[in-house]
Amino acid sequence: MSHAITRLPDEQLAPMIARYAAAVRERRRHSLIAAAVVAVCIVLAGWMGEVRPSVLIAHSGRLTDYFSAIVPTLRWDSLGADLAEWYWNLDGWLKLLLDTLLIAYLGTLLGGIGAFLLCFLASANLVRNPFIRLSARRFLEFCRTVPELVFALLFVVAFGLGAMPGVLALAIHTMGSLGKLFAEVVENIDMKPVEGATAAGASWPQTVRFAVVPQVASNFASYGLLRFEINVREASIMGFVGAGGIGQDLVEAIRKFYYSDVSAILLLIIATVMIIDLVTEQVRHRLLGLEGRR
16 A cells, blocks of 8 residues: 655745754754863863873883883793793782782771661652751762872871771772762662651651662662772772782882882782672672562
């Protein structure tokens, strides 16, 4: 069966085409203005930051020279001996790497507990008192605004060198970051179970326990695992300020120009982070998949 194509009269079609063309020109003009603003901002940022492309190009070879220097010489006929010489301190580095993982784990655990306790107080749909809600939000903002290395330096001064300053620094920053993410998850829950629990006479803690937590548990676990991935990388550089972990040996090797040690430690860190990322990614996908099938 053939269908006839209806064509509007020219006197009706012409104004519509004109309006469409005007809308396209307006959108194009807005895009050009936005691009010009971004370009101006980039130029101003480069000028204020004293970014000099000529210097960057002139000295870019130093970076490649450094990476060439840290790559060890491996010969096929003596590969075993060369690898043994390259990883001469493998046992010690693995122990420090384990310390780094434990620092990240404890920092994530303590920070996650704090974020879990505070996120409900920072949620607008659960707390109507603006003083409590805003106080919780400002505290979480403070925790995530100050960099981990700054907290680590303060705790190193207070408690001395070791793993504890790194754990505390990661815990505080993790609490601020996860607290914001957790609060956003809570604010997007279905409020019908909350209203039902409140109508049944449940207290506020009971409402949170039985009406809110079951809805957000899988997302909380997913964000917690994601934060653990980030904290493993952050814990690797905590040793730069004496806060424990393998970063302390890494910065010492960099300062003393132990080139082969630098590459050996970097490869250990990269391999560990890759393995953790792959494992936690699979776990997070399973958690989100279970949430989607509910």
